[in-house]
Amino acid sequence: MTVHEHGRYSTGVEDLPYRSVPEAAVGRLAVYLRVLTSMIEQGVTTMSSEVLAGAAGVNSATLRKDLSYVGSYGTRGVGYDTARLVEHIERLLGLTRHHSIAVVGIGNLGHALANYPGFPDRGFPVTALFDLDEDLIGVPVGGLPVDHVDSIPAICAEREVTIGVICTPVPAAQGVCELLVAGGVRCILNFAPIVLQVPDDVEVRRVDLAVELQILSFHQVRRCNGNGVGPVVEPIDPIAVSR
Amino acid sequence: MTVHEHGRYSTGVEDLPYRSVPEAAVGRLAVYLRVLTSMIEQGVTTMSSEVLAGAAGVNSATLRKDLSYVGSYGTRGVGYDTARLVEHIERLLGLTRHHSIAVVGIGNLGHALANYPGFPDRGFPVTALFDLDEDLIGVPVGGLPVDHVDSIPAICAEREVTIGVICTPVPAAQGVCELLVAGGVRCILNFAPIVLQVPDDVEVRRVDLAVELQILSFHQVRRCNGNGVGPVVEPIDPIAVSR
DNA sequence: GCGACTTTGTTCCTGCGTTCACAAGCGGCT
DNA sequence: AGCCGCTTGTGAACGCAGGAACAAAGTCGC
Structure with a gap:
């Protein structure tokens, strides 16, 4: 130093x-x-x-x-x-130092993120992958073998992972989150549509794709309201809005 | 009331x-x-x-x-x-009406999104897939065949696509965006790390994964300031901030 | 039936973030 | 060398969002 x-x-x-x-x-x-x-x-x-x-x-x-x-x-x-x-x-932004990433949940999305070139290109090398599925353990994804979630604390600590990316289904997310925290991870990017409970010194950012779509939907409806296309937002009583 | x-x-x-x-x-x-x-x-x-x-x-x-x-x-x-x-x-939020989605760019991320269960589950059925790669055209992904990007305007109009999801590389994003707009799409979810230029009546939401990581990095660095791990934040110029 | 308790809906207020607008500073031109 | 025009940096105003506090309202217990 x-x-x-x-x-x-x-x-x-x-x-x-x-x-x-x-x-x-x-x-x-x-x-x-x-x-x-x-x-x-x-x-x-x-x-x-x-x-x-x-x-x-x-x-x-x-x-x-x-x-x-x-x-x-x-x-x-x-x-x-x-x-x-x-x-x-x-x-x-603290980018003079590289932050190594762990991706948990190697489903479709996890797979994509493990191979996402934007991460290493921006100084965020992916250094660990985890999943529950025994069939995936040891299989290399993007050149990196998948480990079992149980080994999250040990491996994260060993490889000095600073950011954990959670791509698991909702039921697993909170547990995985706690394992990451146990491994010393203090920054979490959460793709699971659930609000994670974490200690105060852990920062979570949630990326909820469905929420993004719903926000778009809201704007779409408001924009089209009264443009002649039709009553997109109907009064409250009518049964349903069938277009 | x-x-x-x-x-x-x-x-x-x-x-x-x-x-x-x-x-x-x-x-x-x-x-x-x-x-x-x-x-x-x-x-x-x-x-x-x-x-x-x-x-x-x-x-x-x-x-x-x-x-x-x-x-x-x-x-x-x-x-x-x-x-x-x-x-x-x-x-x-306008969810009484279903919004059909088109995914453009069937790479790793596009693949994942095309199969993302959270979309249909939340009333956003994926009804069209597009890519440039000839080898992908016609190949079914998640049960839906991939079409060529050139057919975006026609197919989007025909299938009444309301939301376009862009997962292409940066150089292709703006062009794809314009094709979507030409097809009547007024809502765009953009995963390409670029600010799209669109008409006023088009709403774009950008999801930039690297930016999310950088924000996490910023908080990490500020929190860990002085933890002895290393010179996380180096001193600025000798004559840094004068006021 | 009545009182007390619970929870909503709203109002006020504080603080933050964004925008406007302008003075200060620097390079280029003559 | 001095002036002109352009661009930055910032002080001030404005608008908005978030939090605390409270009155209205409806339910549950007795």
């Missing part, structure tokens, strides 16, 4: 000038990061907030404020140096 | 009382819906806001406020009738 002046930054808090980064901004920063790396590949070395905001689909003022959480690394009258910005965003 | 001088009395639905359902509330309502259906399967007929909120992982006041957008269907002193609540949430 190449710590510098320990005395000056004794608390470890002042080490982080980004004291309060809004949750929403974190998500957007990750998006900026992707846009930026893509632009760098195309040889772009400088971008204005206006252009970057357009590519990321946000307001330019929002973008500038988000970037101000990272620090002031733009040049007025010119824009941002793409390479430098990437570097600083990666630092803020 | 009080009658407002606003004019129409509150029969609950007809007079567009969901003029203003907060975006965040829509997402939560979908979660409540899932919890409720699960509870109904277990024979639960009545739930208090406290219990339901706990299962959904939200504050009970927030839950009651969310439900008030749907209408007042609880009984004071008792709680909510689960079946009735499900019915009304489904109506609000």
Whole structure:
């Protein structure tokens, strides 16, 4: 640990000038990061907030404020140096360090995620796979053999897994979650449509595909309401909405 | 329920009382819906806001406020009738009508989504699959043959697809998106890590798995700051943040 | 039948996040 | 070298969402 002046930054808090980064901004920063790396590949070395905001689909003022959480690394009258910005965003997001991933539940979705190139490409190598099914144990998926869920704690601890991805059916999810926590995993990405109960120091993000569709459905219905297509939302009493 | 001088009395639905359902509330309502259906399967007929909120992982006041957008269907002193609540949430979310889905890009992820039971189970039947790869055309995936992307507009229009799911690589995503829009699709769930450009009347929701991981990474780093594992967050420039 | 208890529905308030708008700063041009 | 125009960074206002608290309302016990 190449710590510098320990005395000056004794608390470890002042080490982080980004004291309060809004949750929403974190998500957007990750998006900026992707846009930026893509632009760098195309040889772009400088971008204005206006252009970057357009590519990321946000307001330019929002973008500038988000970037101000990272620090002031733009040049007025010119824009941002793409390479430098990437570097600083990666630092803020903790991507200077690789986070190894464990995928639990090697069904259709787990299979896909185990092979998802976007994970290793972004610095998240998949280093462990788990399932209950005896027929799957030992079978290599994406070059990595599947282990039994019972060995989650040991293997996660050994391989220093920092992120667990749960793709199991609902009934297994909570149990798997506890095994991951026992293995020292403090970050969980949960695809099972259930709210996991975890200790306070564990962060869970849920990705519920059906919920996404339902939100789309809601907007669809609201948009079509009264456009002449038909009464998509009917009054309450009529039996059912049959189109 | 009080009658407002606003004019129409509150029969609950007809007079567009969901003029203003907060975006965040829509997402939560979908979660409540899932919890409720699960509870109904277990024979639960009545739930208090406290219990339901706990299962959904939200504050009970927030839950009651969310439900008030749907209408007042609880009984004071008792709680909510689960079946009735499900019915009304489904109506609000537009789930009384089935939304057929097209999946574009039958790679690992597309394969998984085409077979994802959560979609049909929730009233979102997958009715069309598309890919570019000639070797895949005609091959049944989950009982449904894959068609060529060129036929997206025709087939989507014919089968009345309302939601398009994009699982293609980034370079193909925008083009596929436009084909879907040409086929009359107004709702898109995008798994490609790119911000799609669409007309105003098209709603896009993006699911970016790498972004989710990066958000987790951010929280992990902030939590573990100073745990001795390594220089997780390195000092910024000497002259970092001046104000 | 009546009182007490339980739970909803709503109102108010606080805090956060987003947007607007503008001053400060930097490069390019003459 | 100095001015001009462009872009950043930020202070202030606005709007929205979330949480606490409370009154209305309906049920259960006696």
